[in-house]
Amino acid sequence: xxxxPLSISGAWRITPQQFPDERxxxxxxxxxxxxxxxxxxxxxxxQVNTSISKVGTIRGIHYADIPPSQAKYxxxxxxxxxxxxxxxxxxxxxxxxxxxxxxxxxxxRAVFISEGLxxxxxxLDDNSVATYLCSTTYSPTREHGINPLCRTIGIEWPTEDRNxxxxxxxxxxxDRNAPGLNTSKEQGLLPTLALAEGFVRGQK
Ligand SMILES: Cc1cn([C@H]2C[C@H](O)[C@@H](COP(=O)(O)OP(=O)(O)O[C@H]3O[C@@H](C)C(=O)[C@@H](O)[C@H]3O)O2)c(=O)[nH]c1=O
Numbered sequence: 081x082x083x084x085p086l087s088i089s090g091a092w093r094i095t096p097q098q099f100p101d102e103r104x105x106x107x108x109x110x111x112x113x114x115x116x117x118x119x120x121x122x123x124x125x126x127q128v129n130t131s132i133s134k135v136g137t138i139r140g141i142h143y144a145d146i147p148p149s150q151a152k153y154x155x156x157x158x159x160x161x162x163x164x165x166x167x168x169x170x171x172x173x174x175x176x177x178x179x180x181x182x183x184x185x186x187x188x189r190a191v192f193i194s195e196g197l198x199x200x201x202x203x204l205d206d207n208s209v210a211t212y213l214c215s216t217t218y219s220p221t222r223e224h225g226i227n228p229l230c231r232t233i234g235i236e237w238p239t240e241d242r243n244x245x246x247x248x249x250x251x252x253x254x255d256r257n258a259p260g261l262n263t264s265k266e267q268g269l270l271p272t273l274a275l276a277e278g279f280v281r282g283q284k
Contacts, residue, residue: 081111083118086179089172090194090276091165092119093181094153098188107188109155110213119192121284123153127214133161133203136247138237139210140200140255141166141226144219146271146279149195151215159208160184160242163191164235166198168226169273170265178235183210184242196276200228200235202249204242224269225258232261 082095094115096107116122131139141164144150154163163183167174181191182204193199201210228235228251241247264270 081108081114083114086165086181086191088165088167088174088177088179088197089273090197090280091179092192094190094192096188096190109188109190110153115192121280123151123192123213124215125213127217128211129214130209130211133208133210134250135203135206135208135241137203137250138200138228138255139252140164141168141198141228141230141233141258142200143168143196143198143224143226143271144216145222145224146196146275148216149271149276149279150223151195152193152199152212153190154183154193154199154201154210154212155188155190156183156185157209157211158185159203159205161201161203161208161210162238164200164202165191165193166200166226166233166235168198168261168264168270169196169276170270172273176233176261178233180235194276195279196271196273198226202237202247204238204247224264225255226264227258227260228255230260
């Protein structure tokens with residue numbers, strides 16, 4: 081299991097070792113000791129989510145209030161997604177920046193997203209299955225959205241699926257109507273890096 085930091089602090093890319101044989105393939109999708117050694121904390125799992133998305137679907141950008149926010153360990157068991165981490169921590173040196181990893185049923189990578197970061201993804205194939213281990217249960221009143229098409233953030237969403245076909249975006253009404261980054265900041269909704277890091281330290 082290879083675990084590498086992304087360009088935004090608090091986010092990592094995990095590449096598992098795969099063991100193919102005549103039956104198929106085996107891999108460890110998550111392993112607490114390796115996770116702890118690389119990331120310096122454990123992930124206590126309170127909920128496991130799965131969503132199945134049509135090609136072109138964009139979900140997010142979502143984040144949850146600290147405490148307790150919601151850390152997520154995301155992987156894709158079927159199809160492919162572009163998984164995007166957005167730094168929405170207002171005092172962070174990379175505030176407003178994003179990073180992305182393709183998660184698919186070939187490399188079977190995962191992304192870990194710490195508390196206080198924004199998360200979104202786009203399905204790059206039909207019936208793409210995203211599964212994520214979550215540190216907390218769902219709290220609808222503490223979960224918020226930022227418009228995934230916000231120009232200030234400027235996520236470069238793919239225009240072709242993984243077969244090279246043009247993509248038509250599908251976005252929920254809720255996400256389409258979500259405020260942009262600047263409005264979210266003005267409304268005092270966004271977390272700070274200091275708050276996020278303090279919360280994570282307290283969890284160790
Ligand atoms: C996220 C979630 C949703 N729901 C319900 C609420 C709603 O009726 C339906 C669909 O919810 P949403 O439209 O928010 O689903 P979705 O847009 O897929 O939300 C997810 O997006 C990605 C990017 C994330 O990071 C996740 O944490 C989560 O926010 O499912 C739950 O019951 N539990 C949950 O944990």
